[in-house]
Amino acid sequence: MVRGFARWLQPFDPATEVPATDLLAYRRTRPVPYVFCDADINALLAAVPVVLRHPLRVATHHTLFGLLAVTGLRESEAIGLDRRDVDLSAGSLIIRDSKFRKSRQLPLHPSTVAALHDYARERDRLCPRPVSSAFFISVKGRRLTGRRVRAVFTRLVEQAELQPRGGSRSPRVHDLRHGFAVTALLGWYRDGSDVAAKMPLLSAYLGHSGPSSTYWYLEAVPELLALAAKLLEPAVQGRSA
Numbered sequence: 001m002v003r004g005f006a007r008w009l010q011p012f013d014p015a016t017e018v019p020a021t022d023l024l025a026y027r028r029t030r031p032v033p034y035v036f037c038d039a040d041i042n043a044l045l046a047a048v049p050v051v052l053r054h055p056l057r058v059a060t061h062h063t064l065f066g067l068l069a070v071t072g073l074r075e076s077e078a079i080g081l082d083r084r085d086v087d088l089s090a091g092s093l094i095i096r097d098s099k100f101r102k103s104r105q106l107p108l109h110p111s112t113v114a115a116l117h118d119y120a121r122e123r124d125r126l127c128p129r130p131v132s133s134a135f136f137i138s139v140k141g142r143r144l145t146g147r148r149v150r151a152v153f154t155r156l157v158e159q160a161e162l163q164p165r166g167g168s169r170s171p172r173v174h175d176l177r178h179g180f181a182v183t184a185l186l187g188w189y190r191d192g193s194d195v196a197a198k199m200p201l202l203s204a205y206l207g208h209s210g211p212s213s214t215y216w217y218l219e220a221v222p223e224l225l226a227l228a229a230k231l232l233e234p235a236v237q238g239r240s241a
Helices: 002-009 038-046 055-071 075-079 110-126 146-160 175-191 195-206 216-220 222-240
Strands: 092-095 104-107
Touching: 038 055, 038 146, 038 175, 055 075, 055 110, 055 146, 055 175, 075 146, 104 195, 175 195, 175 222
Parallel strands: none
Antiparallel strands: 092 104
């Protein structure tokens, strides 16, 4: 901010000194995400029928948050799904024109396909003439909005009594995406998989611009960093010997 002001002032007062860009050391820090475990997700979903009363609202938000947890979709990608994008016979989703103007196709687990199928049947029964082509709809048959989804999520977090832990902030919808990525990485490290080789697959599934964006989860979650460090120990010990 000071540099910007100084650069603006310098043409009017040539004696103005513009600070160098490397004058002060700076390292951007990101807030620690809330990493959802299975118990957290179960508590969150169990709170849906308690907080929401209308059966369509219950079905919509229960399925929506469940889908976010098991696919790592961005909130905007999930509420942006149209019916044509959900191919239950093929067991896949098509995410169109998402972040960076990219589209991708995601395979789904059979249990996820079954849950989406159950929701679609209940949705069509409760709202046979929606005004929107959206897959997830409101009671009035319209597409959900991010603001309303986040408001419901906050109420569910309070009902489930999910508290910040390990320096994290209060749980956000986006943290379900963090949880999906962390779970995938933890499973690969524990199985002894070649994480570096699989990272591009996870990046593509999440819709990241590249593996560098996905690698941030190593820094964000201490357990991941510890597992990564263990894999390096034999190599380091071999060099010291």
